[in-house]
Amino acid sequence: MKVTLQTQAGLEVFEGKNEQGHTILLGGKGNAVGPMESVLIAAAGCSTIDIIMILEKMKQGVTDVKVEVQGTRREKIPRYFTDIHLHYIITGEVKEKKAEQAVNSSLEKYCSVSLMLEKAVNITSSFEVKSEA
Amino acid sequence: MKVTLQTQAGLEVFEGKNEQGHTILLGGKGNAVGPMESVLIAAAGCSTIDIIMILEKMKQGVTDVKVEVQGTRREKIPRYFTDIHLHYIITGEVKEKKAEQAVNSSLEKYCSVSLMLEKAVNITSSFEVKSEA
Numbered sequence: 001m002k003v004t005l006q007t008q009a010g011l012e013v014f015e016g017k018n019e020q021g022h023t024i025l026l027g028g029k030g031n032a033v034g035p036m037e038s039v040l041i042a043a044a045g046c047s048t049i050d051i052i053m054i055l056e057k058m059k060q061g062v063t064d065v066k067v068e069v070q071g072t073r074r075e076k077i078p079r080y081f082t083d084i085h086l087h088y089i090i091t092g093e094v095k096e097k098k099a100e101q102a103v104n105s106s107l108e109k110y111c112s113v114s115l116m117l118e119k120a121v122n123i124t125s126s127f128e129v130k131s132e133a
Numbered sequence: 134m135k136v137t138l139q140t141q142a143g144l145e146v147f148e149g150k151n152e153q154g155h156t157i158l159l160g161g162k163g164n165a166v167g168p169m170e171s172v173l174i175a176a177a178g179c180s181t182i183d184i185i186m187i188l189e190k191m192k193q194g195v196t197d198v199k200v201e202v203q204g205t206r207r208e209k210i211p212r213y214f215t216d217i218h219l220h221y222i223i224t225g226e227v228k229e230k231k232a233e234q235a236v237n238s239s240l241e242k243y244c245s246v247s248l249m250l251e252k253a254v255n256i257t258s259s260f261e262v263k264s265e266a
Contacts, residue, residue: 001169001204002201002202003166003177004177004201005177005178005198006200007199011185011195011196011198014174014178014181016174018167018170020163022160022165023166024158024159024166024171024174026157026175027178028178033136033151035175035245036134036245037149037151038149038157038174038175039172039249040136041136041138041171042159042169042171042172044138044147044149045138045147045149045159045160045168045171046168048147049161052144062144064140065138066139069136070134071136072134073134077242078243078245078249079245080245080246081245081249109211110211111211112168112211112214113172113213116172116211116214116250116254119253120250120253
């Protein structure tokens with residue numbers, strides 16, 4: 001897997017690009033998503049892909065997933081995360097028990113990002129299921 | 134630090150948002166940057182912020198940084214990275230020795246993303262310095 005990063009004018013924003021040419025912008029001074037924020041987003045995105053796939057295999061009618069992620073950083077440099085909490089808000093005709101199984105399967109077995117981070121960080125999760133409005 | 138992730142229509146693309154409202158799009162089926170790709174971009178972005186700051190403190194005239202990142206994944210699930218290589222292409226009036234110091238300082242002391250990943254992944258680096266065209 002290959003990606004490139006390229007500084008933009010002013011050297012404060014960086015464009016990351018994958019092999020298909022899709023891009024994201026990151027930055028270090030509040031003018032774009034920061035690198036550490038993007039790691040939290042990656043953990044949420046990776047597990048959400050799993051959760052949707054697992055719920056669909058279970059014939060659950062998931063229509064929307066939102067994730068609220070809280071990362072707690074070390075006080076000292078390097079300020080990596082000590083704790084990450086992922087809260088999943090799953091919308092649709094989804095049974096609580098199935099949602100629980102999907103979240104746990106992702107975080108314990110499948111999600112490459114969270115299972116990699118878990119070697120360094122204490123990762124916890126919670127979830128709620130909402131019916132369609 | 135807080136972020137949110139929200140599925141978009143079709144449940145195949147996800148918008149990640151930070152507290153300032155800056156966003157990135159991730160996806161799992163080749164229609165956006167993937168979560169694992171975004172982790173490589175985060176490692177490159179985090180260290181590039183440090184490298185630019187360190188080179189500027191050293192009064193080096195850095196005008197551009199590009200990073201080529203290669204990630205090697207496990208064969209088995211979960212397919213997190215076993216190895217990440219970061220190659221920095223630093224452009225400007227920058228002494229080789231200063232560039233080397235900046236890259237090493239970032240990866241050994243400051244970069245939160247790479248120093249967190251290092252607990253799980255073998256991270257290596259290389260660099261080249263180019264004069265302005």
